[in-house]
Each structure stands twice: as structure tokens, then as C-alpha cells.
Amino acid sequence: KLPLSPNGKLDRKALPAPDADAYVTRGYDEPVGEVETTLARIWAEVLNLERVGLTDNFFELGGHSLLAVSVISRLHAALGIAAGLKDLFAYPVLAAFAQTLKDAAPAELAPITPASRNQDLPLSFAQQRLWFLAQMEGVSEAYHIPLGWRLRGELDHAALKSALDRIVWRHEALRTNFEAVSGEPVQRIAAPDRGFDLQEHDLSARADAAAELDLRMREEAERRFDLEHGSLVRGQLIRLAADEHVLLITMHHIVSDGWSLGVFARELSVLYAAYQANEPDPLPPLAIHYADYAVAQRQRLTGPVLEQQSEYWRHTLAGAPGLLELPTDRPRPLQQSFAGDVVEFALDAELTRALKALSRRHGMTLYMLVVAGWAAVLARLSGQAEVVIGTVVANRTRPEVEGLIGFFVNTQALRVDATGSVAELLERVKARALEAQEHQELPFEQMVEVVKPARSLAYSPIFQVFLAWQGNGGGALQLPGLQALPVEAAYNIAKFDLDLGLGEVNDQIVGGLEYATALFDRGTIERHAGYLRQALSALVADERQPVDRIHLLSAAERRQILVEWNDTQAPYERAPHERARYENARRCIHELFEAQAAREPQAIAVSDADRQLSYADLNAEANRLARHLRTLGVRPDELVAICLDRGVDLLIGLLGVLKAGGAYVPMDPSNPPQRLREILDDAQPRVVLTH
Secondary structure: OOOEOOOOOEOHHHOOOOOHHHOOOOOOOOOOHHHHHHHHHHHHHHHOOOOOOOOOEOOOOOOOHHHHHHHHHHHHHHHOEEOOHHHHHHOOEHHHHHHHHOOOEEOOOOOOOOOOOOOOEEOOHHHHHHHHHHOOOOOHHHHEEEEEEEEEEOOOHHHHHHHHHHHHHHOHHHHEEEEEEOOEEEEEEOOHHHOOEEEEEEOOOOOOHHHHHHHHHHHHHHOOOOOOOOOOEEEEEEEEEOOEEEEEEEEEHHHOOHHHHHHHHHHHHHHHHHHHOOOOOOOOOOOOOHHHHHHHHHHHOOHHHHHHHHHHHHHHOOOOOOOOOOOOOOOOOOOOOOEEEEEEEEOOHHHHHHHHHHHHHHOOOHHHHHHHHHHHHHHHHHOOOEEEEEEEEOOOOOHHHOOOOOOOOEEEEEEEEOOOEHHHHHHHHHHHHHHHHHOOOOOHHHHHHHHOOOOOOOOOOOOOEEEEEOOOOOOOOOOOOEEEEEEOOOOOEOOOOEEEEEEEEOOEEEEEEEEEOOOOOHHHHHHHHHHHHHHHHHHHHOOOOEHHHOOOOOHHHHHHHHOHHHOOOOOOOOOHHHOOOOOOOOOOHHHHHHHHHHHOOOOEEEEOOOOEEEHHHHHHHHHHHHHHHHHOOOOOOOEEEEEOOOOHHHHHHHHHHHHOOOEEEEEOOOOOHHHHHHHHHHHOOOEEEEO
């Protein structure tokens, strides 16, 4: 049984980490020479394995796109070479990949060095975009990152507080504020002794402790941050009993990201253990901080580097659809709402194994397969051959930033052509995903400036549907003498129309589909999740089938649409005074209308922008038209064309034709003239009704 959080979401942090037996291993062949031994050491580090041999396959050992990028960045630092991400996917066996490194060009990345603090420190591009968004009412709260743990056992309060203070001391990002100078935001870094903003509450004596805890968790996650003043990381320690506490932590996204949560949890574990044992901080000092990265980013993304990255995205997204026209349950609001909810999603182990086998055959990751399946579903729902899906990259392409807390993550747009066969779709997605990884340096806000999409307050630019693959596995807290169980607040925020978050846990693909409640009902999203499950099953079943022939409906839905909704047989109503006359006949629709007009003559029957008619008036108008049509020769089964816009006149025309005994031929006035002529030539109506 999968563990769930209090609000019903999958609790990924409570899942056990896979052990070495979960990965494919072969007989050990020892690496030889500097390149092979260095590569084996790097693989072992990023995959958390004891050793890696020459015949081992990176992806069969548990590697994925995120770890592949980490391998490339560490090779840059260790060997000074510019290894290619595509080469690792093309040659995933260590010996073969090592051969490609012999011809690799020298790395050109300059090291990140500490920047002078005697200047106005710029924001990174990602921070700058988020700072501007946060100036809009209600947007900043959508970018909170809540996490927490239930701590069971004897808690050392002093050790916990000292550990939290030390993390803030270590990471400048956690004591940074943002101030506007001449209209432009700059970083203001507080002194190292700022400390961690921790509030303590005691609920142990309250009978409603559980309800109060839920309320405090929700309030903690949603309480607004002041980006200019005060801390952008805070927490609450809530006492439920002498041996039970809940620790809640909230960070603003402008100083943190998903990877940072893993850094935070690991450092808190190490520091708590040290301080509990009255030992000094054992963590190595940080050589650089986030502000140094921000300065280096702005220095690097200029000239040829900026132009090369910009040109790729300009070319890739040229002519892409700016809005994914999904069918919604409600009209889109004029201004985007961030209210959301989530539907859980899980694939069984059998389908997950089949998807893994398919990914190995195509030299791609599970993430890429899910992108392909999701694109097929979105294309079918929207009726668009091409879709643009937002996704996220850790953007930690330098080893020196892997241990930092900060807003490094970057957003990318994957343009997917969902036509052709399944095999063709998979190859296109793989190529596009690898290209995007190689051009991940361009910040999303720069991408928006380059692409220049149509802007609207109603939806996000470039894409409105997101897919995030949870691959870094951070967030586990290990405190001596305590059992730390993750808790999750009911923080239901939707930054996009749809946001699919998945990952592999215990040999299953699991996660959730977050959705904007302003647009969709829960039942609709549950069906969409089912369509994705059907699409992924279809990818496995037949690689040669056309994507547009994939069956997305479940057997129950197909029966509902084809059988149940078409089962319209019902007892036919007859008026008492007409039962003898129509004992064996059925009444026509205009006769049913006349009966209703007799029952409620003054009730409003129809209205449009210009006028409204009661049942009596509508019946009278239709009768006048019917009499006129008969003078024009309309008899039973004669055709009458009606070319009118929707409105009162159209309904008068329909009823008048039926009352005259004729049959109507509908014509849409918005159709091209040639199409209207073709209808008239084919139907040869006796009369045409129009304005």
C-alpha cells in the first residue's frame, strides 16, 4: 500500500529508498586508465553505488536525465572536457561511453568565483522573473515551498534550533531579501547571525489538537512572505506530546527549489546529530554562494553563448501554438486563478516494467516516454497536431552548485509533433528532450523575450500544461533517536491548467495530476488520468500503430458513449384528449410544442440579444410562417433551407417549416459562399428562409 499524506496525496518522502538489488548489475570488469576510472568513480557517486564496472549500463543502474547531466558536469570538472549528453544516451555502457570521451573537446566553462559584496548584487534571471510576478496580487503565495516532518521520540530542542540557525548561517540565499533600486531589484544579504525564524506552539493539552494542527499547517504554508523585509525561510515546531512534535518548514521559491529541499534535509540531519553529541559543525565550508552564481550567470549569458542558446529556442518554438485549447468545464477567467486540486496517479509494476523495456529499446528514459504519452493525450483532447509541454530541469550543470540552496531550477518548453506512428513519436520526443537539455542555460524569462508569444493575464505564456519528473529523491530526514515521518499541508495551488508530477518509486510510476479548479471538475481530470494510463499502455502494445488511432477510452467509457447514451427509448407522451386519435401514432415535436403553449401561454419560450417571445407569441409567429410557406407550395416532405444565425428567428423558422409539413435543411451563414451553393445545388429546396 502506498503511503499517503493527510490531504490524500502520495507521500513520496515516506517511501523507502531502493537498495542495490533494485538495479541491474553484471559481472564486474575493472576500469583501466584515467578516463575509465574517473568515469566509473563519477557514476558510482551520482548513482550512490559502491563500484561500477566497464560493462555496466548507466540507465540500467538507475540513471536518468537529471543524473546524466550531473555526470557531464562532473566530467567537465574532473577531466576538463566537454562531454556530450547525447553521447551518454547513445553509448550508455561505461566502456563505450569512455571511448567517446577520448575525442571530446576541452571544456570552456570558467569557474564560478566569489563576487564582491561591496556592490549591488543582481538577481539571477529566474529570481528576477519571479520577483516581477510577485508584485501582482496573489501570485507570490503560489510560489511557496512547504515541507514538514512528524518527529517521534525524545527531541533535543537546543540541537534542532542550533542546526536550523547553522543552515541559515551557511547559505546566504536563506538570509537574502530583495529591494528595488531605481526600479530594478537587487539582493540584500543579511548577517550570518540572522538565525532561523522558528515559532514554537504547544497543543498537547488541547482536545482538538488534530484539527488545530491541520489549520496551522495550512496557514503556515499559505502565509505571505515579505520579499523585502524579514526571512524568506521560516518554520513552526508544534508539540503534540512529550515525545511527539511536528516540524513545519516553508521557503519562498525565490530562494529555493526542489533540489534545495534535499540539501536542507541532509544538512539538518548531519548538524542535528553533531550538536546533539556536543560536536562542532562537520560540514565543509561553502566555496561560493547563490549570489556568486547569479553574477556568473549574467556574465556568461552574453555574446555568442546567449545568441547560440537564444537561436535554438527561437527556431524551435517559431510558429508553435500559443494556447493549448483543451475542453474545459468552465470558461477561462479573464485573470488566471491559482486555486487547484490534485488527482493521484499510479501505474502498476507490470506496466512500469513494460515501459522500462520499451525505453531501453529506444535508448530513452521513462521521463521521455511519459512526455510522449502525455503529448498523445493532449493532442487528442485539444485536436491539435502539435502541443507544447512545460517541463523543468535542475540547471545544476556545475559541481560547485550541487550543494547550494537556491533557485537554480529552470523551466523549458518541449514542442511535440504528435503525428505519425508511436515509434516516430518516441524518437522525436527523445531528440527534442536531449536538445532541450543541451540548451538549458537560457533562462525561461529570456526564452519568453526571444519567442515573444502573445501575452495574456488569463494563462501562462508559451505553455499551459506542465510535466515534472521527480528524480532527485531528496528530502529524507534522519535524526538520531527520532522517527521522522514526512507530513504535507493541504497546499492546493495550480500554476498551470494541468501539472503532471510523476516519478518511479518501488518499481512503479506514481504521482499526481494537479489541475486548475477554475477550469476543470475533478471527474474530468480523473478521466484525463485514465486516458494517460491507456496511452502509455498503447505505446507498449504496438510501436507501429498511428498515434491518432490509440484508444484512450476505457471499456466502461466506450460502452457509456456508444450504448448507454444512445439508449434513448422512453414512453411516448400523449395528451388525454388525443389518446383515441393517436392511439397507435406518435406526436410530432411541433405538436408537443403546441401542447406546451396551451399549458403555459405566457411563459417565456425563447430570448436572444434583441427580443424575447412567450410560448403563445412564438406559436403565433410560427403559424403565420407556416401558412405563408404553404402558399409558396411547401407540402409534406418538401425541403425548406434555413440560413439564419442562432436566435429567435431561427426557432420561428424551424417550427414554421414543421407546421407546414416540410423538412428543414440547416445552413450556417458563416460558411463560405461556395459551401452554401453546394448545399443548395444538392438539396434543391423549394424555399430558402434567410434575412
